[in-house]
Each structure stands twice: as C-alpha cells, then as structure tokens.
Amino acid sequence: VSGGDGFADDGFTVAVAGLGLIGGSLARDLSAHGVRVLGYDADRAALDAALGDGVIAAALGDDWSGLEAADALVLAVPVRAAEAMLRDALPRLGRARLVTDAGSTKARIVAQAARLGIGGRFVGAHPLAGCTRSGWAASRAGLFDGATVYLTPSDESSPEAVGLARSMWTAVGGTVVQMAAEEHDRLLAWTSHLPQLLSSAFGAALAGEGVARDLLGPGGQSVARLAASSPDVWRDILADNAANVVDALAGLERQLADVRAAVESGDAEAIRAWLEMGREWGAREA
Amino acid sequence: VSGGDGFADDGFTVAVAGLGLIGGSLARDLSAHGVRVLGYDADRAALDAALGDGVIAAALGDDWSGLEAADALVLAVPVRAAEAMLRDALPRLGRARLVTDAGSTKARIVAQAARLGIGGRFVGAHPLAGCTRSGWAASRAGLFDGATVYLTPSDESSPEAVGLARSMWTAVGGTVVQMAAEEHDRLLAWTSHLPQLLSSAFGAALAGEGVARDLLGPGGQSVARLAASSPDVWRDILADNAANVVDALAGLERQLADVRAAVESGDAEAIRAWLEMGREWGAREA
Numbered sequence: 010v011s012g013g014d015g016f017a018d019d020g021f022t023v024a025v026a027g028l029g030l031i032g033g034s035l036a037r038d039l040s041a042h043g044v045r046v047l048g049y050d051a052d053r054a055a056l057d058a059a060l061g062d063g064v065i066a067a068a069l070g071d072d073w074s075g076l077e078a079a080d081a082l083v084l085a086v087p088v089r090a091a092e093a094m095l096r097d098a099l100p101r102l103g104r105a106r107l108v109t110d111a112g113s114t115k116a117r118i119v120a121q122a123a124r125l126g127i128g129g130r131f132v133g134a135h136p137l138a139g140c141t142r143s144g145w146a147a148s149r150a151g152l153f154d155g156a157t158v159y160l161t162p163s164d165e166s167s168p169e170a171v172g173l174a175r176s177m178w179t180a181v182g183g184t185v186v187q188m189a190a191e192e193h194d195r196l197l198a199w200t201s202h203l204p205q206l207l208s209s210a211f212g213a214a215l216a217g218e219g220v221a222r223d224l225l226g227p228g229g230q231s232v233a234r235l236a237a238s239s240p241d242v243w244r245d246i247l248a249d250n251a252a253n254v255v256d257a258l259a260g261l262e263r264q265l266a267d268v269r270a271a272v273e274s275g276d277a278e279a280i281r282a283w284l285e286m287g288r289e290w291g292a293r294e295a
Numbered sequence: 296v297s298g299g300d301g302f303a304d305d306g307f308t309v310a311v312a313g314l315g316l317i318g319g320s321l322a323r324d325l326s327a328h329g330v331r332v333l334g335y336d337a338d339r340a341a342l343d344a345a346l347g348d349g350v351i352a353a354a355l356g357d358d359w360s361g362l363e364a365a366d367a368l369v370l371a372v373p374v375r376a377a378e379a380m381l382r383d384a385l386p387r388l389g390r391a392r393l394v395t396d397a398g399s400t401k402a403r404i405v406a407q408a409a410r411l412g413i414g415g416r417f418v419g420a421h422p423l424a425g426c427t428r429s430g431w432a433a434s435r436a437g438l439f440d441g442a443t444v445y446l447t448p449s450d451e452s453s454p455e456a457v458g459l460a461r462s463m464w465t466a467v468g469g470t471v472v473q474m475a476a477e478e479h480d481r482l483l484a485w486t487s488h489l490p491q492l493l494s495s496a497f498g499a500a501l502a503g504e505g506v507a508r509d510l511l512g513p514g515g516q517s518v519a520r521l522a523a524s525s526p527d528v529w530r531d532i533l534a535d536n537a538a539n540v541v542d543a544l545a546g547l548e549r550q551l552a553d554v555r556a557a558v559e560s561g562d563a564e565a566i567r568a569w570l571e572m573g574r575e576w577g578a579r580e581a
Contacts, residue, residue: 137512141577157512199504200511204518207493210550212573217546218485222579225486226423226443231520232490236577238514240570247554248563258555260503262548264496268533269544277534284526287498291522293508 015080015106015169016176020045023177024069024079024105026094028055031111031136032085033064033148038181040064041150047079055145077103081173083134088112089245092121099125107173109134113197113242114249115161115190128165132174133190135159136183137201141237154182159197161190198253203261205235205243206254212236301366301392301455302462306331309463310355310365310391312380314341317397317422318371319350319434324467326350327436333365341431363389367459369420374398375531378407385411393459395420399483399528400535401447401476414451418460419476421445421483422469429525440468445483447476484539489547491521491529492540498522 015021024047025036032050036059040046048065050056059065069075076082076098082105084091084098091110095118102108108131110118115133122131138156140147158178162171175185188196211232215222225233247254264283271279301307310333311322318336322345326332334351336342345351355361362368362384368391370377370384377396381404388394394417396404401419408417424442426433444464448457461471474482497518501508511519533540550569557565 139512139514157510196506196510199501199506200515203500204497204511204515206551206554207497207518208514208577209570209573210547210554211490211493212576213550213569214489214543214546215485216572216576217550220482220485222576224443224482225490226425228425228494228521228524229486229490231517232493233577234517235514236573238570238574238577240567240574243570244563244567247558247566248561251558251561254558255555257500258551258558260500261496262551262555264499264503265492265544265548265551268492268496269541269548272533272537272540272544275534275537277530280533281526281530283499284495284524284529286502287495287522288524288526290498290502290508291494291519291524 016044016173016180022047022079023081023083024049024076025065025083025085026050026069026098027084027086028059028065028145028148029085030140030143030147030152031138032083033059033145034138034150034152035083035085035111035181036064037148037150038153039177042180047075050145052145058145073098073101076101076105079103079105081105081107081109081177084110084112087242087245088114088118088249091118095121095125099127102127106130107132107170107177109174111136113139113201113246115159115193117249119161119163119190123163123165128163129167130170131163132166132170133161134174134178135161135193135197136178141235141239143239143242151182153178156183158183158185159193160185160187161193162187163190194250195253198250198257202246202250202254203257205238206247206258207261208233208235209238209243302330302459302466308333308365309367309369310335310362311351311369311371312355312384313370313372313376314345314351314431314434315371316426316429316433316438317424318369319345319431320424320436320438321369321371321397321467322350323434323436324439325463328466333361336431338431344431359384359387362387362391365389365391367391367393367395367463370394370396370398373528373531374400374404374535377404381407381411385413388413388416392416393418393456393463395460397422399425399487399532401445401479403535405447405449405476409449409451414449415453416456417449418452418456419447420460420464421447421479422464423487429528437468439464442469444469444471445479446471446473447479448473449476480536481539484536484543488532488536488540489543491524492533492544493547494519494521495524495529
C-alpha cells in the first residue's frame with residue numbers, strides 16, 4: 010500500500026475485534042499489506058491461533074486495554090454484539106480516526122455510534138463475503154477480492170473517516186459502494202436476507218417431509234446451500250431488519266401464491282408467463 | 296462396455312430423439328462407448344452438428360424412418376413433446392426392446408406407454424443432470440457422471456427392458472435409483488420442482504422491486520441460479536405434476552408464513568428455532 014491518506018502510513022494500526030470469517034480474513038489481508046493489526050476474540054483459542062500465525066501483532070485485553078494504540082477499530086462480530094462492544098470499547102478509543110464494523114445490517118449500529126457521540130469517526134461497512142462457514146478456521150487471505158463492500162456513512166461521518174474506510178476495503182480487494190444505512194438495509198432485505206430465508210424455508214419444509222438433502226440434484230443443492238448458515242448470526246440480522254424483511258417476505262409470498270394459483274388451475278400459459286419474469290431477470294448473468 | 300446383457304453387444308443401436316443437453320450428452324457418451332447411435336432433432340442444425348461431430352451414425356427421418364434398426368429408443372425431449380413423439384414413433388418401433396425417456400415427470404409418460412400397448416418395453420427414466428443451459432451446444436461428454444438416474448418401471452415393464460435401461464445409464468456414469476412413477480413425481484415436486492419455483496419467485500420478486508441480479512452476493516446468486524431455466528420446459532413439468540407441486544408450494548408457504556410471524560412479532564427465539572430446522576437439515580452435506 011502506498012499513498013498519503015493515513016491508512017498507508019508506516020505503523021498504521023488497526024484493531025480487529027472478532028477474528029471469525031470476516032474479521033480473521035480482514036486481519037490476514039491487512040497484516041499482509043504491512044498494517045499493524047491488533048486483535049481480539051472472546052474465544053481465546055482463536056486469539057492464540059491468530060497470534061501464532063503471526064496475523065496479529067498483539068492481543069487486546071478483555072477490558073479493551075491496548076486499543077488506545079489503534080488508528081482504526083473494526084468490529085467484526087454479529088450485529089447485536091457490535092452494539093454492546095462499541096459501548097464497552099468507547100473509553101479506550103483514544104486516537105482512533107475510524108471506527109467501523111462489518112455487520113449485515115447498518116441502521117442500528119450507525120444510530121448506536123451517534124448515540125455514543127462518535128458519529129464523526131464512525132463509518133458502517135458491510136462486505137458481501139459471508140458464507141455458511143464461520144470462525145477463525147474459516148478465515149482466509151483474499152476473501153474480499155472482488156467482493157462488494159457497502160459503506161454507509163452518516164451525515165456526521167468525517168471525510169477522513171470515510172476516506173480511511175474506503176482505503177482499507179479497497180486495499181483488501183473490495184469494490185466499495187456507498188449508500189445511506191436505511192437504503193442499505195432495505196436493499197439487503199431483498200438481496201441477502203430474503204434468499205437466506207428461502208433456503209432455510211426450503212430446508213425446514215423438506216425436513217418436515219422427511220426428504221434428506223442428498224436426494225437433491227445440482228439445482229436443489231444450489232437453493233439449499235444457505236440453509237446451513239448460523240441461526241445465531243441470522244436471528245440477529247432478521248430481528249434487526251424486521252420491517253424490511255417482512256416486506257420482502259410478503260412480496261415473495263405473493264409470487265408463490267400467484268404461481269400456485271396458476272398451477273392449481275392448470276393454466277399453462279399463466280405458469281409460463283410467471284416463469285418468464287424470473288428468467289428475464291435471471292438471464293442477466295452476474 | 297462388456298458383458299452379455301444386450302446393451303454391450305456389437306452393433307447395439309440406440310435411437311436418441313432430441314439432441315439437447317440431455318439427449319446430446321447421452322448420444323456423446325453412448326457413441327464413445329461403441330454404441331451405434333441414431334439421432335433425431337426437429338432442429339436441423341443440431342442434427343447436422345451431431346452428424347458432423349461423428350456423435351450420431353445416421354439421422355432418423357421426420358417420419359421416424361430408420362427407427363426400425365434401433366434396439367432402444369430414448370425420448371430426450373420435454374415431457375409433453377415426449378407423449379406425442381411416442382405415439383408418432385409407434386409404427387416404426389420394430390425390434391426395439393427398450394423404449395425410455397429422460398423427462399422430469401414420470402406418471403404421464405408411463406401411462407401413455409401403457410395406453411399405446413408398449414408398457415412391456417417401456418421404462419421411464421429421469422437423470423438428475425439438468426442445468427439452466429440447453430440445446431446441442433450445451434451437451435457434453437460425462438454429463439451423467441455421478442448423477443442420480445431415476446428409473447420408474449411399471450408392473451408391465453419386462454425384466455429385459457429394465458436391465459437394458461440400467462445398463463445404459465450405468466454405462467454413462469449414472470447411479471440408478473428405482474421407484475414407482477407416482478412416488479418419483481411426489482418426491483421430485485419437493486427436491487426439484489419446488490427449488491425451481493423458489494428461484495423463479497425470488498427472481499420475479501426482485502424484478503418487481505427493480506433490484507438487478509448483479510446486486511446479489513454469493514449466497515443470493517446461489518438461490519437465484521435456477522431462475523434462468525427455460526420457461527417452456529418448466530411450464531410442462533409444473534403442469535404435469537400439478538397436484539404434487541401445489542402440495543409442496545403450500546408446505547413452503549406455511550414455512551414462510553411462520554417465519555414472517557416470528558420476525559413481525561420480534562420473537563428472536565422463535566426466529567432462531569425456525570432457522571435451526573433448516574440448518575440441521577442443511578448441515579448434512581450432500
């Protein structure tokens with residue numbers, strides 16, 4: 010990394026709280042870029058592994074001791090935990106010019122930062138790099154390569170904090186897309202939370218029918234993949250984004266009711282027309 | 296191929312009607328195994344390509360001329376088209392000891408074979424090897440390698456026909472699973488037709504919201520993949536299997552209504568318990 014935006018400076022120090030899939034992968038990439046990384050994880054084994062692998066230079070204490078040395082703090086924990094962590098870390102934030110997170114919903118954590126009086130330094134972030142595996146063992150270099158990373162600065166966020174957040178996520182390979190936290194949460198209800206619910210509903214329905222996953226063909230497996238995601242992580246996301254999630258679910262249920270009516274009445278052309286809506290949309294390859 | 300079950304004999308001739316993804320791939324594999332393959336496709340360009348590539352030894356005429364030389368006939372066309380084809384091909388079936396198909400639903404085509412008086416020679420088949428691409432250009436050697444192939448012989452089916460069908464699908468790498476046609480159609484409504492509908496519904500819902508497919512992360516893409524499938528192929532499948540599909544849809548809609556109620560009421564533990572059903576099912580890796 011080179012340039013004069015702070016993030017590239019010698020000795021720039023980033024504290025990463027939560028060394029799971031996202032935090033662990035970020036710590037690996039930042040450390041490989043010459044950034045000094047401090048780490049914290051409630052799971053001592055993960056912390057020791059990150060120290061042992063040389064990914065983090067030092068561990069923060071349970072009381073956030075050591076955080077004073079950080080130029081930036083990244084909270085890479087589930088969304089509810091991030092709110093509590095932000096409050097607890099506050100007294101030790103010291104010189105940090107950027108406080109950010111990696112959670113899947115943004116409105117609540119942005120509001121929490123404002124409440125705590127650190128809205129100027131806070132820039133919410135959400136890298137689209139989740140997968141069904143989690144923990145330090147699932148983390149890897151290059152996870153964010155080519156991934157969309159949403160940044161949701163508020164009106165309060167300082168240009169310096171926004172610049173640092175952009176530099177950090179760009180340095181690890183992410184493509185930064187900026188939008189308001191509320192807009193993010195509405196969009197993600199459709200693009201991320203809804204497919205998680207469809208995959209989980211598919212799993213729950215087949216479990217109820219006694220149909221095992223290995224009876225699926227390649228197409229069914231692709232729809233089933235997300236069902237294996239962590240219920241703890243997703244409970245928080247869905248609860249946090251309840252109103253938007255309910256809208257998206259209701260929209261999807263209307264589609265299913267439409268096609269069920271067409272199938273029930275044996276109206277082949279109505280079935281075809283309904284399928285065509287999804288095909289037109291889906292044919293635009295990502 | 297070796298052995299004395301007929302399929303392995305020198306000069307054994309298989310006619311494949313429909314040289315799309317399934318028929319074209321089957322023709323490629325059979326031909327590579329030394330089977331003499333006759334081909335037919337309503338699309339003259341596909342037929343010429345299969346002849347030019349040396350995959351088929353000769354083309355059948357539009358009036359099914361040439362079919363008399365076939366020891367087996369495979370109808371690899373959408374389910375409704377297969378019913379009409381079977382009727383039209385009947386006068387030329389000649390010495391064929393196996394008549395089979397590759398359609399996604401089985402009860403109707405099995406009934407049609409019985410109606411036409413060829414129930415003894417008919418063994419319905421369904422290889423789980425579809426994908427969203429189609430046509431001769433999408434066909435490839437090895438498509439069935441490791442794929443489940445459902446065989447749905449009726450009480451009428453001769454042991455010889457069943458043996459030939461098993462030999463053929465096993466020779467091209469398939470894992471044969473035998474069950475009654477009605478049981479197949481009930482199972483596939485859940486394992487195949489339902490995920491297609493979920494993916495299409497997801498696409499239709501996002502299209503309605505104006506959310507483009509390239510805004511999805513990896514998880515959303517995985518759920519969206521099937522939305523690109525052919526509406527013509529799926530219209531027929533869904534119309535054919537209407538009663539089972541309606542049952543599966545209703546089961547899925549109950550799951551979505553349950554989770555929507557939990558999210559709406561902010562009941563985090565109910566959300567978690569609901570997600571856990573899908574996770575337990577999905578964690579059993581295929």
